[in-house]
Amino acid sequence: MPKTVQIRDIDDEVYAALVQRAAAEGITVPELLRREAARLAARPSVAQWLARTGRRPSEISTPEVLATLDEWRGDWPHAGR
Template sequence: MPKTVQIRDIDDAVYAALVRRAAEEGVSVPELLRREASRLAARPSISEWLRRTGRRPSQVTTEEILQTLDSWRGEWPDAGR
């Protein structure tokens, strides 16, 4: 069942920016906020994201990354000096 959320004490400048953004997208401010709330709720929190990504051991070392970047960059222009 849908719920209603009320946000109080929004600064005038923030509300004006929301009105502009909603107008650019051709929607109302409540619809814009509904979309943004859905997007926010679908994303993991920072702590959840860190837990998820922290469990994946990297198969590539920092040294390998630096060597690959160096090979992509090539010789420095003043390396022969």
């Protein structure tokens, strides 16, 4: 069942920006906020993201990554001058 959310004390500048953005997309401010709320709810929190990505062990060390990048880039144009 859909819920209603009320946001109080929105600054005039913020509301004006929301009105402009909604108008540019051809929708109402409530529809814009519904879309943004759905996007926000679908994303993991920073803590969830860090926990998820922090558990993935990497078999490649930082020096190996840097060496590979240096190899891909090649010599600097003015190196050795």
